[in-house]
Amino acid sequence: MRLLRLVSGRLVSMIATLLVISLITYAVFVLLPSDPAQLSCGRPCTPERLADARAFMGYDQPWVQQYLAFLGGIVTGRTFGSGAAAVHCAAPCFGYSFQLNESVTHLILERIPVTFSIAVGAAVLWLIIGVGTGVISAVRRGTAIDRAAMTFSTIGVSAPSYLVGLLGILLFGFTLNMVPVNGYVPLTEDPVGWLWHLVLPWCVLALISAAVYARLTRGQMLDVLGEDYIRTARAKGLRERRVVGRHALRNVLIPVVTVFGIDLGSLLGGAVIAERVFSMPGLGALLLDAVGNVDLPLIIGVTLFSAFLIILANFLVDLVYGVLDPRAAP
Amino acid sequence: MRQSSKGKALMKRRSALALAVVLALTGCNANPDVTPDAGGSTGGTEKGGTLTILNAASDINFDPAKSQNLAITTLGLVLRRLTTWEVQPGKPAQVVPDLATDTGKTTDGGKTWTFTLKDGLKYADGAAITAADVKYGIERSFAPELSGGLGYHKSLLVGGTEYKGPYSGADLASVETPDAKTIVFHLKTAYGDWPWIASMPAFAPVPKAKDDPKKYSQTPVASGPYQVESYQQGVSVKLSRNPNWDAATDQVRTAGPDNVVFQLGQDTTVQSQRLIADSGDDRSAFGAGFVAPAQLAQIEQNASAKQRLVTSDAGALSYLALNTQRGPLKDVKVRQAIQYAVDKRAYQVASGGAIGGDLASTLITPGVAGRVDYNLYPADPSGDVAKAKQLLGEAGQSGLKLTLLSENDQPNLAKSQAIQQGLQRVGIAVTIKPVDEEAWTAEVSGDKGDYDLTVASWQPDFPSANGNIQPLFASSEIGGGGYNSARYSQPEVDALIEQATAETDPAKAQALWAQADKRILQDAPVVPLTYTKNSFLHGSKVQNFFVPSFPAYPNYLKVSLKQG
Numbered sequence: 001m002r003l004l005r006l007v008s009g010r011l012v013s014m015i016a017t018l019l020v021i022s023l024i025t026y027a028v029f030v031l032l033p034s035d036p037a038q039l040s041c042g043r044p045c046t047p048e049r050l051a052d053a054r055a056f057m058g059y060d061q062p063w064v065q066q067y068l069a070f071l072g073g074i075v076t077g078r079t080f081g082s083g084a085a086a087v088h089c090a091a092p093c094f095g096y097s098f099q100l101n102e103s104v105t106h107l108i109l110e111r112i113p114v115t116f117s118i119a120v121g122a123a124v125l126w127l128i129i130g131v132g133t134g135v136i137s138a139v140r141r142g143t144a145i146d147r148a149a150m151t152f153s154t155i156g157v158s159a160p161s162y163l164v165g166l167l168g169i170l171l172f173g174f175t176l177n178m179v180p181v182n183g184y185v186p187l188t189e190d191p192v193g194w195l196w197h198l199v200l201p202w203c204v205l206a207l208i209s210a211a212v213y214a215r216l217t218r219g220q221m222l223d224v225l226g227e228d229y230i231r232t233a234r235a236k237g238l239r240e241r242r243v244v245g246r247h248a249l250r251n252v253l254i255p256v257v258t259v260f261g262i263d264l265g266s267l268l269g270g271a272v273i274a275e276r277v278f279s280m281p282g283l284g285a286l287l288l289d290a291v292g293n294v295d296l297p298l299i300i301g302v303t304l305f306s307a308f309l310i311i312l313a314n315f316l317v318d319l320v321y322g323v324l325d326p327r328a329a330p
Numbered sequence: 331m332r333q334s335s336k337g338k339a340l341m342k343r344r345s346a347l348a349l350a351v352v353l354a355l356t357g358c359n360a361n362p363d364v365t366p367d368a369g370g371s372t373g374g375t376e377k378g379g380t381l382t383i384l385n386a387a388s389d390i391n392f393d394p395a396k397s398q399n400l401a402i403t404t405l406g407l408v409l410r411r412l413t414t415w416e417v418q419p420g421k422p423a424q425v426v427p428d429l430a431t432d433t434g435k436t437t438d439g440g441k442t443w444t445f446t447l448k449d450g451l452k453y454a455d456g457a458a459i460t461a462a463d464v465k466y467g468i469e470r471s472f473a474p475e476l477s478g479g480l481g482y483h484k485s486l487l488v489g490g491t492e493y494k495g496p497y498s499g500a501d502l503a504s505v506e507t508p509d510a511k512t513i514v515f516h517l518k519t520a521y522g523d524w525p526w527i528a529s530m531p532a533f534a535p536v537p538k539a540k541d542d543p544k545k546y547s548q549t550p551v552a553s554g555p556y557q558v559e560s561y562q563q564g565v566s567v568k569l570s571r572n573p574n575w576d577a578a579t580d581q582v583r584t585a586g587p588d589n590v591v592f593q594l595g596q597d598t599t600v601q602s603q604r605l606i607a608d609s610g611d612d613r614s615a616f617g618a619g620f621v622a623p624a625q626l627a628q629i630e631q632n633a634s635a636k637q638r639l640v641t642s643d644a645g646a647l648s649y650l651a652l653n654t655q656r657g658p659l660k661d662v663k664v665r666q667a668i669q670y671a672v673d674k675r676a677y678q679v680a681s682g683g684a685i686g687g688d689l690a691s692t693l694i695t696p697g698v699a700g701r702v703d704y705n706l707y708p709a710d711p712s713g714d715v716a717k718a719k720q721l722l723g724e725a726g727q728s729g730l731k732l733t734l735l736s737e738n739d740q741p742n743l744a745k746s747q748a749i750q751q752g753l754q755r756v757g758i759a760v761t762i763k764p765v766d767e768e769a770w771t772a773e774v775s776g777d778k779g780d781y782d783l784t785v786a787s788w789q790p791d792f793p794s795a796n797g798n799i800q801p802l803f804a805s806s807e808i809g810g811g812g813y814n815s816a817r818y819s820q821p822e823v824d825a826l827i828e829q830a831t832a833e834t835d836p837a838k839a840q841a842l843w844a845q846a847d848k849r850i851l852q853d854a855p856v857v858p859l860t861y862t863k864n865s866f867l868h869g870s871k872v873q874n875f876f877v878p879s880f881p882a883y884p885n886y887l888k889v890s891l892k893q894g
Contacts, residue, residue, distance in 0.1 A: 001667065035772070038811065042481045043398065043791065044801070045811040048491055049481065050473035085475035085497040085543040098391050098478075100563065101858070117769050169600060174607045182600055184565070184594075279596045281388065281564030289388045294768055 095297030104301030115282035134217025156211025265313030269306025440520030510532035555585035586890025616868035643862030645882030646789035673752030687860030697879025700840020795843030816855035
């Protein structure tokens, strides 16, 4: 019952947060000097043609009315224009990209498998490498292993992902010819090809993020290893592996999970750089193109979706807290 | 059109920056002296193979009503129009018949134009192409639902301003089809360049029965040598041969490859790396985007890649617009002084050096028929400071302070700074006002015009001097979405533009445009800076790959692949 109350309460707050984000996003983009109708007007663009394009796209209305129509579209769908050329955007309609001739919802759904494939694989990899390295560094504090791991993580933290991606392509793709340099193969079509095309993006993302997690885990682990209850556990004669793995790591994971939730949520919203460098048609590439083309409906839709994923990830993190720390259980 | 799309510009900036870092790490020379294959080569067409075109954009819109494609690029492979362009290296572009038997006939001095379709024209599905289909294709371009394409015809056709497209149930009476092969256009005023207008995407035939406006952008009915076989948004578009295309009816398309694959969303830096590596299928590929100056450094180090780099002859005009409606810039003497004060050499260096463009002195660009080369303000490429000061003195101006509106990306800022430093030498203090590309466009084409100077570039939508002059200097193009960024208004020039526009004899029209070119520069509303050059890279199996002056893009219609 408590869990149900928590979930329903969080759902309400999630919806309220998304509404606020959508309002702010919509207001920001509408108040910008860019005119989506002008961009879709063609060349030359006469005032009459511009007015026609604006009316068709619904941008001839006051922005509050536009926003309410946008929210209404999520529930009931929307129709732009009339007659045989009218464009219907089925519910849930998060807007319509007039540049790509497609509903934003459809575009997002089409790109999700790519981004999720990149994000989940990379996240698993960086969590294992990052937390593992952090734990070993802390346990072997001051040794050569610790110093090497921290040097490695400093490089990882400071290296721009675009650069690492390009160097990875140059080395493993062009020079050693070990992996494909770009493109995406759907898992359902060719599981081996899917894996093969994702190895390099996963490694690049994992290399960068694992560094952060290694440093975070190491710092937390050092703190926890100095706690009284760890000394007690050791005094009771527990094996070191059990002390670290069962008693210390559990507490270390609480802040790690918090950061992981936010990172994974952000990455699921679009691995922008990785998708661009590796020419993968995910949400990040979609957002980058939308920004480049000033495709406002698409920018708003993808922004909202990304926000939703981050909020959802936070919610899941809260639930995981309960498992890791019974005091925080719902 | 303005050079480079927003998405490409954004990506070019990012890619160039990233590659600069990579090059720095690998010790490459950042300032190469590249001697590329000037213009490219042509030869016999071998048939077969799959041509891959690497594209940074994530989408190709095949709907002719919504497309701004040049006649010689993507859409030209799939969709024919009434006329098209014959483009060869080193020669001015020519308008030639495509679906029509000729480039149009007029009997009343350019107000009425008649075209007749060739015999035996068929779509990919075997159905005959009719004049009614061409009319329908033009009509649907008027629909607000399908706006976004090149629409020069919309304000020229009688009733075009009010017409809202066929979906409202009405037809456009000024386009007549007396029989299945004849189409007649009635224009509001005489327009000598109508044959060029008939080469635009909207003049491709669309069979009414197959028109689904929501899907036509991905499933067009092919009239050219290729048809769309598959379309994966953001991933790729595959074209295969149109079995009903008849080479005997088509004088410009060679249709060498069996298939053409557009790989979409390709990072420009990675594109270049793939083409430099030249392995596997990439040997049969070329990049649709410009090679950034930073990437030229790496190509210089690679003999194979250097051979496969093709740079256009000097093409689109890059210029400094002087807002003729603002303060001291209303005085022609001040504007003439700026002609001498600008350091064109510094601007050229900021644009990538000699490979980025040649110094300019005229408004009509190389590659456009009828261009006359002249220089009203002869000076050293670095300018003539003494002459500029003298003219400023005659105008009674000293300590001028001007605002230069600039796009805020690094390449554009560097060019603006070159202008700023040049003008500083004659005592003109320039403040650069950086804004993003959208804000720049809104300001320059809007009604307010709150700037003194701005740097812009322009490549016409069709290779006529009309396209060089009218959009930039007719007083009707000030504000309201027009590109007269100098806000130049001169009744004598407007009259000349009107006269040249109406002239149907190409030779006479060209002479009038050349006259307008000189007359405008006497008033010095802009400073011609460079004729820009674009560089492209292709794989080792790609043949007949060339980039003319106009348009400074590869001619997709001629590219073929070496077999065996």
